[in-house]
Amino acid sequence: MVDAPKIPRLVALVSGKGGSGKTMIAATIAYVLDYFVPCILVDADTGTAGLTYYLGIKHIENFTAGLLDKSAAEPPLQRIKGFEKGLFLGIGDHRRLERNRKEFVIAEALRDRISDLRKFESWVIVDCRGGIDDDSLGVCGAVDDIILVVEGDTTSFQATQHVVEKLADHGLAIKIKGFVLNKMIDDPTILARSATSVLRTQYLGAIPFDIDAVRAFIVGEIPELESVFGAHVASAFSRAYPGVLPPARVPRVWSPQEFRSAGLRDPRSTQGGLVAAAALLVLGTVIARAEFTFSEVTREVYRALVGAAFLVGLAGALEPTRRLIGQVFQSYLDSSLRLMQIFTRSRTRYRE
Ligand SMILES: Nc1ncnc2c1ncn2[C@@H]1O[C@H](COP(=O)(O)OP(=O)(O)O)[C@@H](O)[C@H]1O
Numbered sequence: 001m002v003d004a005p006k007i008p009r010l011v012a013l014v015s016g017k018g019g020s021g022k023t024m025i026a027a028t029i030a031y032v033l034d035y036f037v038p039c040i041l042v043d044a045d046t047g048t049a050g051l052t053y054y055l056g057i058k059h060i061e062n063f064t065a066g067l068l069d070k071s072a073a074e075p076p077l078q079r080i081k082g083f084e085k086g087l088f089l090g091i092g093d094h095r096r097l098e099r100n101r102k103e104f105v106i107a108e109a110l111r112d113r114i115s116d117l118r119k120f121e122s123w124v125i126v127d128c129r130g131g132i133d134d135d136s137l138g139v140c141g142a143v144d145d146i147i148l149v150v151e152g153d154t155t156s157f158q159a160t161q162h163v164v165e166k167l168a169d170h171g172l173a174i175k176i177k178g179f180v181l182n183k184m185i186d187d188p189t190i191l192a193r194s195a196t197s198v199l200r201t202q203y204l205g206a207i208p209f210d211i212d213a214v215r216a217f218i219v220g221e222i223p224e225l226e227s228v229f230g231a232h233v234a235s236a237f238s239r240a241y242p243g244v245l246p247p248a249r250v251p252r253v254w255s256p257q258e259f260r261s262a263g264l265r266d267p268r269s270t271q272g273g274l275v276a277a278a279a280l281l282v283l284g285t286v287i288a289r290a291e292f293t294f295s296e297v298t299r300e301v302y303r304a305l306v307g308a309a310f311l312v313g314l315a316g317a318l319e320p321t322r323r324l325i326g327q328v329f330q331s332y333l334d335s336s337l338r339l340m341q342i343f344t345r346s347r348t349r350y351r352e
């Protein structure tokens with residue numbers, strides 16, 4: 001077994017563009033680590049304070065105490081509800097900071113105050129602002145390691161390349177620990193391979209597009225270790241830092257092929273599958289009854305029924321046809337509803 005790093009690391013999550021999942025991943029890493037090691041979760045997003053607002057829904061009390069408070073002698077760490085020991089350090093009043101940018105060099109303050117956190121001898125997980133500006137460079141200057149979060153689209157890919165170049169220009173590329181592919185709806189193998197060569201760093205893992213993660217985000221919940229999102233985050237973290245999480249506790253992750261199912265959560269597809277199943281049930285019943293009364297049913301009709309059942313089964317098994325069935329069924333439902341409304345309205349008018 002590989003030994004866990006003896007000294008806790010300061011880790012920044014960085015991405016080429018906003019919305020790639022840094023905030024959710026940072027919170028989930030901290031939540032998962034919290035079972036095993038002391039950990040401080042830091043919001044260093046001077047632009048949107050995403051982590052502060054996310055945790056603000058359910059997990060923290062104080063929105064305004066922050067990393068860049070000039071008056072505080074000690075960093076205003078606060079407890080995170082639902083965590084064992086994990087602590088949170090917010091960004092504070094980021095709108096006021098933005099207005100006073102001229103008088104206060106935020107990038108330098110971020111670098112110094114994040115470096116100060118070393119004295120707590122905890123793991124420090126820092127959620128950065130999207131893109132790579134001076135603020136994020138300040139954070140990257142302070143931490144030990146940088147984890148890149150990349151989405152599967154071309155923009156995110158290009159933007160990440162830009163981040164790597166910018167980090168290299170500042171002598172910080174050496175800190176890049178690896179990259180994570182997030183919101184994958186297809187087999188990530190090819191993308192992972194090309195990103196490894198383009199970004200020149202190791203592939204830590206992929207996280208599927210997970211509708212439950214979106215839901216959790218909206219209501220301010222942090223995905224559990226056992227959830228799809230949590231399991232994939234824990235696995236990617238363990239690839240970066242083997243031995244910190246007990247290997248037995250890292251849940252199984254999806255095979256590359258299984259990622260395809262993440263794209264099939266279209267409700268029309270589910271509806272189509274249900275319609276196909278119902279049609280098969282009806283056809284199956286008819287065929288079974290026809291077998292009993294075989295003499296009365298001509299061979300052709302029997303064969304046609306079996307053929308139809310096969311076709312319905314096939315249509316229900318394939319994603320595009322299943323979705324099409326769902327779509328047709330939905331429009332049928334919609335138009336029937338509309339007809340019923342027109343019908344009832346005209347009847348009321350007639351009575352009046
Ligand atoms: N694997 C995922 N599957 C589905 N949605 C995701 C995933 N990761 C993040 N999201 C969603 O993407 C949005 C942006 O995430 P966030 O963590 O705020 O990104 P960032 O901090 O990089 O701007 C949120 O709605 C979040 O729920």
Ligand SMILES: [Mg+2]
Nearest residue numbers: 022023050051
């Ligand atoms: Mg964010």
